[in-house]
Amino acid sequence: MLSFGEALAYATKQAMEHDARVFAYGEGINDPGGFFGSTAGLKEAFSEARCFDVPNSEDALMGFGIGASLMGYRPLFVNLRVEFLMLAMNQLVNHAARLPAMSGYQYTIPLTVRAIVGKSWGQAAQHSSALHSMFANIPDLQVVVPSSVEDAPRLLLASILSDAPTVFIEIKSLYDCKALVHLPIEPLPLGKAHVVRQGSDITCVAISDMVGFAQRVSEQLVADGIEAEVLDLRSLAPLDSAAILNSVSKTKRLAVFDIGWEPFGLAAEVARIVSTSAYHRLDAPLLSIARRHEHTPASCFLEEQHYANEEHAANSIRALVRG
Amino acid sequence: MALTNLPQQLLRDLHEKMFLIRAVEERIKVEYASRRIRGPVHLSIGQEAAAVGVLHACRQSDVCVSTHRNHAHYLAKGGSLAGMVDELFGLDTGCCKGYGGSMHLMDLNANLILSSAILAGSIPIASGIAFALKNEGTKRVCIGFLGDGATDEGVFFETLNLAALMKLPLLFVVENNAISTMTTFSKRQAVPDVVGKAERFGVRGMTVDGNDVLSVYHAAQDILQGMRQTHEPFVLETVTDRLCAHVGPIVYPSGIGADDTLQSRWMREPMLILNEKLRSEFPDQLDASLARERNLRESVDQVFIRGAQRFDADALRLQLPAAPPAQDVRRV
Numbered sequence A: 001m002l003s004f005g006e007a008l009a010y011a012t013k014q015a016m017e018h019d020a021r022v023f024a025y026g027e028g029i030n031d032p033g034g035f036f037g038s039t040a041g042l043k044e045a046f047s048e049a050r051c052f053d054v055p056n057s058e059d060a061l062m063g064f065g066i067g068a069s070l071m072g073y074r075p076l077f078v079n080l081r082v083e084f085l086m087l088a089m090n091q092l093v094n095h096a097a098r099l100p101a102m103s104g105y106q107y108t109i110p111l112t113v114r115a116i117v118g119k120s121w122g123q124a125a126q127h128s129s130a131l132h133s134m135f136a137n138i139p140d141l142q143v144v145v146p147s148s149v150e151d152a153p154r155l156l157l158a159s160i161l162s163d164a165p166t167v168f169i170e171i172k173s174l175y176d177c178k179a180l181v182h183l184p185i186e187p188l189p190l191g192k193a194h195v196v197r198q199g200s201d202i203t204c205v206a207i208s209d210m211v212g213f214a215q216r217v218s219e220q221l222v223a224d225g226i227e228a229e230v231l232d233l234r235s236l237a238p239l240d241s242a243a244i245l246n247s248v249s250k251t252k253r254l255a256v257f258d259i260g261w262e263p264f265g266l267a268a269e270v271a272r273i274v275s276t277s278a279y280h281r282l283d284a285p286l287l288s289i290a291r292r293h294e295h296t297p298a299s300c301f302l303e304e305q306h307y308a309n310e311e312h313a314a315n316s317i318r319a320l321v322r323g
Numbered sequence B: 001m002a003l004t005n006l007p008q009q010l011l012r013d014l015h016e017k018m019f020l021i022r023a024v025e026e027r028i029k030v031e032y033a034s035r036r037i038r039g040p041v042h043l044s045i046g047q048e049a050a051a052v053g054v055l056h057a058c059r060q061s062d063v064c065v066s067t068h069r070n071h072a073h074y075l076a077k078g079g080s081l082a083g084m085v086d087e088l089f090g091l092d093t094g095c096c097k098g099y100g101g102s103m104h105l106m107d108l109n110a111n112l113i114l115s116s117a118i119l120a121g122s123i124p125i126a127s128g129i130a131f132a133l134k135n136e137g138t139k140r141v142c143i144g145f146l147g148d149g150a151t152d153e154g155v156f157f158e159t160l161n162l163a164a165l166m167k168l169p170l171l172f173v174v175e176n177n178a179i180s181t182m183t184t185f186s187k188r189q190a191v192p193d194v195v196g197k198a199e200r201f202g203v204r205g206m207t208v209d210g211n212d213v214l215s216v217y218h219a220a221q222d223i224l225q226g227m228r229q230t231h232e233p234f235v236l237e238t239v240t241d242r243l244c245a246h247v248g249p250i251v252y253p254s255g256i257g258a259d260d261t262l263q264s265r266w267m268r269e270p271m272l273i274l275n276e277k278l279r280s281e282f283p284d285q286l287d288a289s290l291a292r293e294r295n296l297r298e299s300v301d302q303v304f305i306r307g308a309q310r311f312d313a314d315a316l317r318l319q320l321p322a323a324p325p326a327q328d329v330r331r332v
């Protein structure tokens, strides 16, 4: 059994063993905690030359990774919170994502950026927001959103092996999970969704820790005779539109479970995909389950209302399916 | 002063590169007026000496990154002229296959691997390149050009720190024309002292006359030689003048740079200084130098003519809409 952090550390180790061009860096990467265990043991295994601590200069460090990428390295830039990437958006968006295109695709930038959505307790507005939709809007930027201990190391390995710049978004709530992980780690193809639960009454499209959420909701619905299909997208870019269309063509009902906000978010994108495909008319309105469109409050009382609630989600699906 | 040890070959090479760049940019003005170049162009006219001086002192294998004002860097580093001209014309044979345009010239064969039009955007990337070069165990260095305007950006200081801390073989060349678009350096920084600031970060630096290609060349030679031993960063500030408007080959707007006039700038521009030196050092070479200029101009014209023909053919074939009429384009 490995924890989420241990599984990521294992995948990183495997990538670094396999390819000397892989190196890891980040603010506090070699702290005793090792990014919740996800970077633990790397320095010991590969020396500080390949796993090093850096100043608190996110924009410069993102550029640093791009430069090393252009010279053939495969850097892994580790960030404790996704909000810290806001200070590196110039390098991430204007450079990592765009330089290959600006060169007429004469080169690639195999940079992987790990960032944690700090959803846990009392983390407040600047340490628990989910910004994946922002990244997924940018052409040529890959966005990976693992949902489980089994998938995360396989998707991380795929990200490191991939030639495109990739933002790998982990949610803190998953760090509490443990699971059996098959070793050595086999990379998963990016852009391939995964049917984690089969069903015929409604398609639940989900990402990150909302996949587990949707699975638990689905179990509640069994007693009502409702069989939900849960589709884990695994990555937002590339996005497996075919898997979504495939599933809704069978269920004719659709719920989207996002870790982020609704406006211009995952539900909007899934709705676009489904509604622009003439062959997939839904029998019911689309249901969107997401956090409230507000900045995360710190108080445990307020936080309780901020995040989506499984009971409410189950009730909404019941109402939807019964029509 | 007689520069007794000055090798004739060096002066000839520097003159050739300087003139090539000037001839290309003069020709760009013409093609801009013809509306075959459709997009912003930032001319290096008056600032060629920094590019030529530094990049003539470096090796082909050294890696260079540049800015919105990259024409001189691109050509001085050995970027393909045809690739540049085709890129300016938007042809798929351009150095970026038409995806880059004037502001993003690059040529992997010449090791000028990117030009960013975001101020200081290429500078942190240069640190990663320098890191890779150092890890390689060779003595290659990375050269990152930026303007004084880009030294307003925080990431410049982040990168100074990173380069000093990690001892990266990164040469920052700050082309200080004391202006950013229309805003003078002293209006933007309380202490407009690039080298002084760099030194506080632990990066050594020096200032040279950026209009004198020989001064730049000799300074760069010493600096690069040192860097290949120490692998440490360095800031070279080249003080220079912009002789055209910020963008587009239009006349320099009046009312800026109050303490000097455009005329006085043209009295100290790099081609003039270099030609003076050539004349005084090798008076017998004057004819040869004029012949060289004629040949260069002719070959530049040929490349532009070929590009223009391709442009016209593609425009016809793809039914490209006509561009709006040219603005007032005068020679400065």
Ligand SMILES: Cc1ncc(C[n+]2csc(CCOP(=O)(O)OP(=O)(O)O)c2C)c(N)n1
Pocket: B068, B069, B117, B118, B119, B146, B147, B148, B149, B150, B151, B177, B179, B180, B181, B242, B246
């Ligand atoms: C981040 C950013 N801010 C503003 C601009 C707009 N801009 C383009 S060039 C320029 C002036 C830059 O001055 P400097 O760095 O001194 O270079 P120069 O044009 O003088 O060669 C400005 C402000 C930009 N491209 N990027």
Ligand SMILES: [Mg+2]
Pocket: B147, B148, B149, B175, B176, B177, B178, B179, B180, B181
């Ligand atoms: Mg300037």
